[in-house]
Amino acid sequence: MAVKGWIEVSDTYCKGCEICISACPQAVIELNMAQLTPKGYHPAHTFKDGCTGCAICAVVCPDAAITVYREITKVNTPVTA
Template identity: 65%
Template sequence: MDNKNEINKSTDLVEIVGIQLKEAGMPVKGRIDVDDVYCKGCELCASVCPQKVIHMAPDRITAKGFHPAELMKEGCTGCGVCAVMCPEAAITVYRETQAARAAAGA
């Protein structure tokens, strides 16, 4: 496996997902939950996040001795690229839909 090709593929995926979200009029509000049991701190999620809002938690260490991923600031769009890239399936992505936003405001 060639890491350079993998990075290019993931960059292409980020661009494709970003375009699809913009064209579909998707909301810009999302969040992630990272299961510390599975996260091995590989940083793949942080490297592909188009919003650059994921980092490894500097103040937490998992039972396996890794710094787990976490959101470091607002701005997650819920695009799901991080979850697709996670080799351990440790990330669950939640996206607020426009219908839910409208219902909350009604």
């Protein structure tokens, strides 16, 4: 099963430059045209499921606006003899 992740985009920092949108391997980010940041930008947000928490958006973000989380999947403890 695919790893599940999510991002938080800070309104304070995001300038809507769209670099994260073009970099996202899952193509799940877009600008939120329904919202404006205090500086007047449309911030990025995930608009559909599919984020894996790969953090590529954060790697390319020029404004350190993105915090990335990933769901912790339970790892079966291997049974040893």
